[in-house]
Amino acid sequence: MYKEICAKYAPNKDNLIYILHDIQDTHPQHYVSSEAVHEISEYLTLPENHIYGVLTFYSMYSTTPRGKNIIRLCESPPCYIKGSYNILRKLKTLLGVGVGETTKDGNFTLELCACLGVCGNAPVMMINDDVYGDLSEEKVEDIIDKIRGRN
Amino acid sequence: MAKNVNVWIDGQHLEVPDDMTIIEAADKHGIYIPRLCYHPDLPPTANCGVCVVELSGVPVPKRACCTPVAEGMKITSNSKKLRSYRKTLVEMILSHHEVVCPTCAANNKCELQTLANNLGVDPYALPNILVMKEVDYSSPAIIRDPNKCISCGRCITVCNEVQTVYALTNSDRGINSEITTAFGLGMNNSPCVACGQCTVYCPTGALRERSELDDVWDAILDPDKHVIVQEAPSIRVSLGEEFGMPFGSVTPKKMYAALRKIGFDSVMDTNFTADLTIMEEGTECVNNLKAGRKRPLITSCSPGWIKFMETYYPDLADCVSTAKSPMSMFGVLAKTYYADEHGIDPAKIVSVAIMPCTAKKFEARRPELSDSGYQDTDFVLTTREFLRMIKEAGIDFANIPEEEPDEGMSFYTGAGTIFGATGGVMEAAIRSAYTLVTGEELENVNIMAVRGMEGVKEATVNIPGFGDLKVAVAHGLGNARKVMDQVREGLKTKGESPWHFIEIMACPGGCVGGGGQPFGNDIASRARRGLALYEEDRSLPVRKSHHNPEVLKVYEKFLGAPNSELAHKLLHTHYFKRSISTGQVVEEATHKHH
Numbered sequence: 001m002y003k004e005i006c007a008k009y010a011p012n013k014d015n016l017i018y019i020l021h022d023i024q025d026t027h028p029q030h031y032v033s034s035e036a037v038h039e040i041s042e043y044l045t046l047p048e049n050h051i052y053g054v055l056t057f058y059s060m061y062s063t064t065p066r067g068k069n070i071i072r073l074c075e076s077p078p079c080y081i082k083g084s085y086n087i088l089r090k091l092k093t094l095l096g097v098g099v100g101e102t103t104k105d106g107n108f109t110l111e112l113c114a115c116l117g118v119c120g121n122a123p124v125m126m127i128n129d130d131v132y133g134d135l136s137e138e139k140v141e142d143i144i145d146k147i148r149g150r151n
Numbered sequence: 152m153a154k155n156v157n158v159w160i161d162g163q164h165l166e167v168p169d170d171m172t173i174i175e176a177a178d179k180h181g182i183y184i185p186r187l188c189y190h191p192d193l194p195p196t197a198n199c200g201v202c203v204v205e206l207s208g209v210p211v212p213k214r215a216c217c218t219p220v221a222e223g224m225k226i227t228s229n230s231k232k233l234r235s236y237r238k239t240l241v242e243m244i245l246s247h248h249e250v251v252c253p254t255c256a257a258n259n260k261c262e263l264q265t266l267a268n269n270l271g272v273d274p275y276a277l278p279n280i281l282v283m284k285e286v287d288y289s290s291p292a293i294i295r296d297p298n299k300c301i302s303c304g305r306c307i308t309v310c311n312e313v314q315t316v317y318a319l320t321n322s323d324r325g326i327n328s329e330i331t332t333a334f335g336l337g338m339n340n341s342p343c344v345a346c347g348q349c350t351v352y353c354p355t356g357a358l359r360e361r362s363e364l365d366d367v368w369d370a371i372l373d374p375d376k377h378v379i380v381q382e383a384p385s386i387r388v389s390l391g392e393e394f395g396m397p398f399g400s401v402t403p404k405k406m407y408a409a410l411r412k413i414g415f416d417s418v419m420d421t422n423f424t425a426d427l428t429i430m431e432e433g434t435e436c437v438n439n440l441k442a443g444r445k446r447p448l449i450t451s452c453s454p455g456w457i458k459f460m461e462t463y464y465p466d467l468a469d470c471v472s473t474a475k476s477p478m479s480m481f482g483v484l485a486k487t488y489y490a491d492e493h494g495i496d497p498a499k500i501v502s503v504a505i506m507p508c509t510a511k512k513f514e515a516r517r518p519e520l521s522d523s524g525y526q527d528t529d530f531v532l533t534t535r536e537f538l539r540m541i542k543e544a545g546i547d548f549a550n551i552p553e554e555e556p557d558e559g560m561s562f563y564t565g566a567g568t569i570f571g572a573t574g575g576v577m578e579a580a581i582r583s584a585y586t587l588v589t590g591e592e593l594e595n596v597n598i599m600a601v602r603g604m605e606g607v608k609e610a611t612v613n614i615p616g617f618g619d620l621k622v623a624v625a626h627g628l629g630n631a632r633k634v635m636d637q638v639r640e641g642l643k644t645k646g647e648s649p650w651h652f653i654e655i656m657a658c659p660g661g662c663v664g665g666g667g668q669p670f671g672n673d674i675a676s677r678a679r680r681g682l683a684l685y686e687e688d689r690s691l692p693v694r695k696s697h698h699n700p701e702v703l704k705v706y707e708k709f710l711g712a713p714n715s716e717l718a719h720k721l722l723h724t725h726y727f728k729r730s731i732s733t734g735q736v737v738e739e740a741t742h743k744h745h
Contacts, residue, residue, distance in 0.1 A: 034334050038732050047317035048732055049341070052333035056322040063334060 002039035013044050016054060020061055029065035030109075059113065067102040067109040069147055073125040076115040084123040088112075090137040094144050107148070156222040161229065173215035173226055174202055184228045185237055187244075187266055188303035189216040190352060192674045194312070196304040200240050201266065204228050212236065234270070241267050246277040248355070249298035256535075257356035260670035263301060264355075284329070289337030292345035292361055292512040293666075297329055299357035306330060306349035306358055313659065314628040316459065318343035333732070340733045342462050346455035346628065346657045347509030347533075347666015360509050360667060363530040364540060370501040370530070371414040378501045379417040379489065380410050381481045381560075384425060384571030385507040385662040388683040389534050389669055390541075394548040398676065399683035401690075404553030410505075411554060413544050417489075418556050421504065422563030424477040424484070425570040425579070427705065428452065429696035431474040431722050433580050434713040436652055437587045440617055447638060447648035450576050452476045454514035455657030455666070457726065459628050461740065464635050465728035468740035470648075473723040477570065478504045478511055479520050481560065482527030483721045488709045489560060497525055504531045507571070507665030510657065519743070522721050533667025562701040565596075565688030572681035573626035573661035574601035574608060577654040581612055581622070582695045584652075588614050596694050602685065604660060604678050606630040609650070623650040627659035 005022050009015040023036050032055055041048045055061045073079075073088055092098060095108050102109040116124050121133025125140075132143055153168035160173075160182050167176040177184050178191065188199040195216035203212040207225040212233065215226075227233070245267060252258050267274065287295040302321075307330060310319040318341040322331050332341035350358045370376045391400030403420075410418045436448045451457060451472040460471060475483070482504070486497040504511060508531075514520065515528040532540070541548055566582050569575030578598045585593040600610035601624045608624040625634045634655065638648045658664045660677030663684065688694060696702065710718045725743040727736045 034336075034732065037333065041731070047311070047342075049311070049317050049320035049333045053320040053322060057324050 002036045003043070006040060006043040011043055011045075013046050016040070016044060016046065016051065017058075019044075020051075020055060024061060028068075029106075030067075030070060031062040031065050033063075065102070067106050069107060069127055070109045070111060071125060071127050072111045072113040072116075074114070074116050074123065075112040076119075078115075078119040079123040082122040084135075086137060087123050087125070087135050087140055090140050091144075094141060108144075156220055156224075158220050158222075158224040158226060160226045167220055169220060169222075171220050173204060173213075173218050173220055173224075176220050177215065177228065182228065184215045185266060185270065186216065187241075187262060187301070187354060188305065190305055190354075190673075193305055193308045193352065196308060198302060198304050199244070201237050203233055203236055205230060205233060238270050238272050238276075241270055241272045242274075242276040244301050245272065245274050246279055247281040248301060249281060249283070249296075250274055250279075255299070255356040256359045256362070257299075257353075257670070261356060262354035287332075287337045288361070289339035290343060290345060290361065290513070291339070291516050292509040293338055293343070293347060293350060294359050294361050295330075295338055296357050296359075297331070299355045300330055301355055301357070302328060302330060303354055304330070305352040305354065309348045309352050310343075312629070314344075314346060314348055314657070315632050316342055316344055316346065316628060319349060336733065340735070342731055342734050344455045344458040344462065344628070344657065344734075345510040345513040345666075346459075348658060350509060350666050351664075351668065351670075351672045360533045360536065361512060362536055363512070363532060364536050367503055367530050367532060367540070370503070375499060376501045377416045377495050377499050378414075378503060379419060379485050380415040380503045380505065381419050381421040381424070381478065381485075382406060382410070382505040383421045383478070383507055383662060384568045384575075384684060385665060385668070385680065386505050386534055386537065387568075388571070388663065388680045388687070389507065390538065390548060393538050393669060396549050399679045401683050401687045402548075403687075404555065405548060405551050407556045408551045408554035409541050409544075409546050409548055412546055412551070413540060415503070418561070419481070419485075419559065420556055420561040420563055421477050421481055421506075422567035422570070423560045423699070423701055424480040425567035426564055426696035426699040426702045427480055427722070428474055428477045428570075428576075429566060429579050429583050430702060430706070430713045431480075431718060432472045432576075433583045433587055433696070435472055435474065436580060437584055438714070440588070440620070440651060445647040446470045446642065447650050447653050448472055449653045449655055450580075451724075452570065452576060453655065453657045453662075454508065454510035456628065456631060456655045458510065458513065458729070458734070459631065459657060460635075461727050461729040461736075462731055462734060463632070464639070465726070465740045467635065467639060467642075468726040468728070470638070471726060473719075473725065473741070475520065475722055475724050476511075476514065478506060478531075479514065479527055479724070480722050482515070482520070483523045484560060484705070486523035486525050486527065487721060488705060491709075492559060497523060500525075502527065502529045504528050505534070505537045506531050507534050507662045507668045508658075509533060509666040511667070519724060534665075534669055535667060538669060558701075560701065560705075562699055563691075564696055564699050565691040565694035566696040567699070568691070569684050569688050571662040572602070572684045573656055573659075574598075574603070574624045574654065575661060575684065576656075577601045577622055577624050577652070579696055580652065580654075581620070583697045584620075585612075585614055586695070586697055588617050591615075592695075601654075602681075604674065604681075606659075607634055620652065621650045622652045622654070624654045626656040626661050626664075628657050631655045631657070 153170040186202040197217040202215040205227040284297040387403040485502045490497040511531045566579035612620045663680035664677035725741045728740045
């Protein structure tokens with residue numbers, strides 16, 4: 001599987017970032033495994049420790065398996081001032097996990113992130129590719145329930 | 152072409168080439184700019200900021216390690232502002248450093264400790280915010296302690312750029328950034344070859360050998376054990392300066408005396424098995440040449456090189472001499488030949504090796520190196536550990552009267568002693584291979600073309616009856632990679648290697664620059680220690696391995712002849728293919744002769 005993804009890109013190291021994204025996005029657990037790094041290393045003739053360095057430098061990549069839905073709550077100052085801390089507490093209670101953890105059913109992973117660029121709607125979070133703004137504790141509960149209902 | 156420019160450091164006028172950095176220019180003229188992460192052997196990483204200087208007309212201070220000189224530059228290396236910056240930087244480093252200096256392996260040698268002391272830094276100026284991380288004890292050779300790491304990045308540079316081993320890397324960023332192995336699996340689950348160059352360049356005690364000192368003391372203090380010790384060639388030129396003797400003093404007989412005083416039951420010498428290695432490897436080489444083999448023969452003494460080869464070049468494992476290293480030959484003979492000769496139960500023999508090397512600790516633990524029926528080498532101490540041992544025993548090394556070693560496995564020739572310098576094994580081998588091919592003695596034994604610190608050395612030696620013997624010598628694994636790539640390419644495209652015989656040593660400078668050598672083991676001191684070995688070679692009565700009387704006696708009384716069946720059983724080994732991801736054995740790459 002990893003070999004096929006690699007083969008979509010020319011084998012030069014400039015494509016590392018794209019390959020890592022592609023592998024993470026297509027993995028059902030949204031992460032880049034050591035096996036994947038080994039395949040990329042062979043394909044790009046790039047040492048595995050270098051790839052690991054890149055992989056951990058960017059917070060958008062994960063080296064551990066994650067849930068089906070990834071929640072990224074903004075922790076930058078505007079969201080913080082508008083109460084992101086309360087939202088975080090609510091999310092932790094609702095999901096029963098801490099930051100960086102995945103729910104037992106594998107449905108959600110809770111993460112913090114830097115500014116999402118919609119400070120006008122602070123506090124803000126993203127779930128997968130969707131942005132949710134003007135969050136309140138009630139609104140968060142609704143959103144999580146809806147996603148749970150979809151499954 | 153660099154042209155000269157005029158610069159002024161603290162008012163002193165200097166004329167320096169314009170391809171220099173400020174710190175290089177200052178060092179060249181004896182002006183000291185405080186520094187921490189910078190090391191003259193390595194490209195600058197500019198991580199610590201301690202070497203900041205002020206440039207007139209430039210509003211902010213610049214790092215001297217990575218700022219090139221320019222015409223008319225006026226540099227201030229010391230000012231109230233710079234002193235304050237430097238102090239703050241060191242205070243910040245100390246605030247997330249595990250400050251346990253008295254018991255640290257790097258105590259008194261630590262560059263952070265020295266700098267903090269020189270700058271008069273208050274260690275409690277800032278609260279300590281260190282979050283203790285797990286120490287990596289996975290490797291049998293090297294301990295990596297992230298709590299003492301200051302993220303200077305020297306280990307990463309030497310591991311990736313000099314040695315091209317690709318074990319260590321930076322992970323994450325900002326305050327979470329740390330130096331680790333891929334996926335944090337530990338040194339023993341990475342391509343680390345245990346060469347220990349990271350321990351040499353680490354300015355603190357974050358990277359160090361896994362000490363076996365307590366085990367060795369326990370054996371010495373156990374009356375039921377017979378403890379036999381061997382010392383590698385480099386050790387005898389690396390001890391003196393720690394005790395106030397001139398750098399590179401040649402001190403084999405003080406070394407024997409110290410070992411006997413410490414309490415070793417039998418004091419012998421690895422140099423003896425270096426000569427034995429020449430007999431085995433030289434015979435193998437000559438047999439190859441006579442058979443017209445297109446594949447080269449490559450030396451096998453350096454355990455860091457062997458693991459590197461098993462990881463990155465397992466397809467060429469059959470080109471590597473099957474001869475065990477001098478250490479392992481000594482180990483197996485200690486528990487067979489020596490035990491027989493002295494009527495000692497080999498189960499009671501504890502075989503200790505003092506090595507300039509961290510990878511020897513890994514080698515000693517290879518399960519296949521047990522042809523004596525026991526683990527051939529029980530414990531390996533680095534030069535650094537041995538120095539601690541001498542100090543713990545309270546020995547006045549500089550003034551200890553010289554003593555001879557015990558007989559049987561200690562006589563050595565000049566050929567054996569130069570094993571410790573890059574090119575030495577090649578030179579020693581040529582001295583004997585010449586005789587093995589022609590039946591005559593080589594007149595001029597000094598083969599200058601393979602000496603010196605150039606990364607890859609090549610030479611052609613005319614051997615009557617054979618023709619031109621093409622040889623190459625590489626030291627440092629980055630240089631080994633260059634040579635091996637050419638061998639692989641040559642075999643693939645032309646069906647033959649560019650060289651017949653190749654010496655490879657994992658560490659720059661050879662064993663004198665080993666990962667277990669005393670602190671301050673920079674390229675310049677490696678070169679000087681190498682020269683000390685060549686001096687000893689010149690002073691010795693016998694300079695060719697095939698004239699070593701004790702070696703001849705081992706063959707006569709025990710082994711038969713070089714490459715005999717018993718020699719093959721005891722003195723030769725085989726190699727494995729290892730995973731590039733984890734360094735673990737995948738399968739056998741070559742088979743042992745039976």
